[in-house]
Amino acid sequence: AQSVTQPDIHITVSEGASLELRCNYSYGATPYLFWYVQSPGQGLQLLLKYFSGDTLVQGIKGFEAEFKRSQSSFNLRKPSVHWSDAAEYFCAVGNSGGYQKVTFGTGTKLQVIP
Amino acid sequence: GAGVSQSPSNKVTEKGKDVELRCDPISGHTALYWYRQSLGQGLEFLIYFQGNSAPDKSGLPSDRFSAERTGGSVSTLTIQRTQQEDSAVYLCASSTGAGDYGYTFGSGTRLTVV
Numbered sequence: 474a475q476s477v478t479q480p481d482i483h484i485t486v487s488e489g490a491s492l493e494l495r496c497n498y499s500y501g502a503t504p505y506l507f508w509y510v511q512s513p514g515q516g517l518q519l520l521l522k523y524f525s526g527d528t529l530v531q532g533i534k535g536f537e538a539e540f541k542r543s544q545s546s547f548n549l550r551k552p553s554v555h556w557s558d559a560a561e562y563f564c565a566v567g568n569s570g571g572y573q574k575v576t577f578g579t580g581t582k583l584q585v586i587p
Numbered sequence: 588g589a590g591v592s593q594s595p596s597n598k599v600t601e602k603g604k605d606v607e608l609r610c611d612p613i614s615g616h617t618a619l620y621w622y623r624q625s626l627g628q629g630l631e632f633l634i635y636f637q638g639n640s641a642p643d644k645s646g647l648p649s650d651r652f653s654a655e656r657t658g659g660s661v662s663t664l665t666i667q668r669t670q671q672e673d674s675a676v677y678l679c680a681s682s683t684g685a686g687d688y689g690y691t692f693g694s695g696t697r698l699t700v701v
Contacts, residue, residue, distance in 0.1 A: 477629075479629075482627075505688055507688065509692075514694070515694060516591070516678065516692035516693050516694045517630075517678070517680075517690075517692040518692075519689075519690065522688060524688075563629065565630075567688050574632065574635060574643070575620075575632075575688065575690065576632065577622070577629040577630035578629050579627070579628060579629035580629055
C-alpha cells in the first residue's frame with residue numbers, strides 16, 4: 474500500500490530564509506507525487522505535482538520540489554520564505570495505475586517569523 | 588460552479604444524532620472524493636466516486652458512515668449515531684477523472700460532536 478511520511482510536524486523559519494520540507498513515500502511503482510498547502514480555514518491548494526520527466530518540478534508561489542527515487546523522497550523547497558507562506562503543507566502520493574487514489578501525509582506546519 | 592462547494596461549513600451535533608454533509612463538485616468533474624482531517628492527523632481517505640462505477644468505500648471507518656452521489660453530481664456523506672471521535676473536518680474534492688489528478692478541494696465541513 475502507498476504511504477507518505479512527513480517527519481517534521483512543525484518548522485519555524487525567519488522571513489527571507491530558505492525552506493526545505495521533507496517528504497518520504499512508499500510505493501511499489503513509479504509514484505505520482507504532490508504537494509498541497511492549506512492556509513488557516515481554507516481548503517487545500519495544489520502547489521505542484523510530479524508524474525514523470527524532469528525530477529525537479531516548479532510550482533506556484535515560487536516553490537519547487539525534487540523527486541529522488543534512490544531516497545524515496547520528494548522534498549519541497551523555497552529559496553526565500555515570505556510571511557504569507559505560513560500554512561500547513563501536505564505531501565501526497567498517488568497510484569500510477571488504476572484510479573486516482575491519493576494518500577496524504579500528516580502535514581508540516583510552517584511558522585514564519587519576521 | 589466555479590469551485591467545490593461544501594455545506595454546512597460548520598456543524599455542531601449531539602452525540603447519537605445523525606448528520607448529513609453535502610458536497611457540490613465542479614460541473615463536469617466525474618470523480619469525487621471524501622477525506623477526513625482530524626487534529627494532528629493527515630487526510631484520511633473515506634470514499635471515492637468515479638462516474639457510474641461502483642464507489643470505493645474502503646476508507647469508511649465504520650458502518651455508521653455512508654455516502655451517495657446522485658446523478659453523478661452532488662454527494663452526501665451521512666454519519667449515523669455520531670460519536671465524539673467523529674469530530675473532524677470533512678473535505679470533499681473533485682477532479683476530471685482523466686488521469687491528471689487535478690483535485691480541487693472544497694473548504695470543508697467542520698463537524699463537532701458534543
